[in-house]
Amino acid sequence: MQVRVVDYRAADAAEAFTRSLHETGFGVLVNHPIQQALVEKIYADWLAFFNTEEKHQFTFSKEKQDGYFSTEISETAKGASQKDIKEYFHIYPWGRVPASLKADADSYYAQANTLAQELLGWVERYTPPEIAQHYSQPLSQMIQDSQQTLLRVLRYPPLTGQEPAGSLRAAAHGDINLLTILPAANEPGLQVQDMNGHWIDVPCDFGMLIINIGDMLQEASRGYYPSTQHRVVNPTGEGAKKSRISLPLFLHPRNEVVLSERYTAHSYLQERLRELGVKT
Numbered sequence: 599m600q601v602r603v604v605d606y607r608a609a610d611a612a613e614a615f616t617r618s619l620h621e622t623g624f625g626v627l628v629n630h631p632i633q634q635a636l637v638e639k640i641y642a643d644w645l646a647f648f649n650t651e652e653k654h655q656f657t658f659s660k661e662k663q664d665g666y667f668s669t670e671i672s673e674t675a676k677g678a679s680q681k682d683i684k685e686y687f688h689i690y691p692w693g694r695v696p697a698s699l700k701a702d703a704d705s706y707y708a709q710a711n712t713l714a715q716e717l718l719g720w721v722e723r724y725t726p727p728e729i730a731q732h733y734s735q736p737l738s739q740m741i742q743d744s745q746q747t748l749l750r751v752l753r754y755p756p757l758t759g760q761e762p763a764g765s766l767r768a769a770a771h772g773d774i775n776l777l778t779i780l781p782a783a784n785e786p787g788l789q790v791q792d793m794n795g796h797w798i799d800v801p802c803d804f805g806m807l808i809i810n811i812g813d814m815l816q817e818a819s820r821g822y823y824p825s826t827q828h829r830v831v832n833p834t835g836e837g838a839k840k841s842r843i844s845l846p847l848f849l850h851p852r853n854e855v856v857l858s859e860r861y862t863a864h865s866y867l868q869e870r871l872r873e874l875g876v877k878t
């Protein structure tokens with residue numbers, strides 16, 4: 599299996615991109631409209647922020663889930679036994695963000711949401727009619743005015759050598775949401791699992807944009823779009839001394855959106871957060 603790299607400006611971009619999502623759960627875009635300079639600035643500014651003590655003033659709210667999650671309380675992937683080696687900050691439209699970082703975060707959030715809406719339109723257009731008839735509303739409409747879409751700034755610290763055996767920067771997991779939009783991180787490590795259980799490197803040249811299906815879209819599309827397991831492996835050699843920063847945007851429908859006969863977006867999310875151990 600190989601995750602296809604698609605030129606956003608190509609005439610057949612929508613078709614090639616959605617085929618990749620259907621076949622692998624992942625797609626990678628080049629020549630996309632997200633400003634790379636903005637992404638780089640956010641990486642640099644947040645790396646500096648994670649290196650200060652100020653982050654502890656933003657300790658996450660268990661109820662609302664916004665704010666700073668330290669390495670000590672970092673999530674444990676569903677089915678994993680060790681915590682991930684990462685710290686992160688959750689940004690919601692209504693949530694807390696350090697004042698000096700807010701303007702860029704808002705700007706990125708808006709740009710990525712606009713692109714996401716277009717990509718969800720592509721996903722919808724190339725869904726076979728017998729599947730699409732079960733969507734309770736157009737996919738791009740499900741995220742409109744959503745207060746649940748989450749921008750996560752992740753920092754994987756340099757490795758110390760003292761990490762518990764078997765722990766990873768991010769253990770194998772599927773994302774909970776509809777679609778995830780992820781600019782290539784400043785360091786490699788992201789892998790996706792193929793149907794034979796093999797782990798494949800996701801193309802991640804700086805400037806690429808990685809998109810993957812989440813469990814909610816898998817649920818709404820009755821499995822046509824698969825939410826593929828992925829992980830972030832630990833670097834070795836020189837790479838182990840460096841932090842890795844990444845910036846996934848998790849597109850969530852509004853709470854009341856019906857995903858399937860079994861779930862609304864809200865009921866699905868609550869179930870998954872309890873499983874992650876970040877909500878009681």
Ligand SMILES: O=C(O)CCC(=O)C(=O)O
Pocket residue numbers: 750752768773780783788828829830844845846
């Ligand atoms: O850091 C990455 O490249 C991926 C992060 C990820 O998969 C997640 O936070 O769900």
Ligand SMILES: [Fe+2]
Pocket residue numbers: 771772773828
């Ligand atoms: Fe993920």
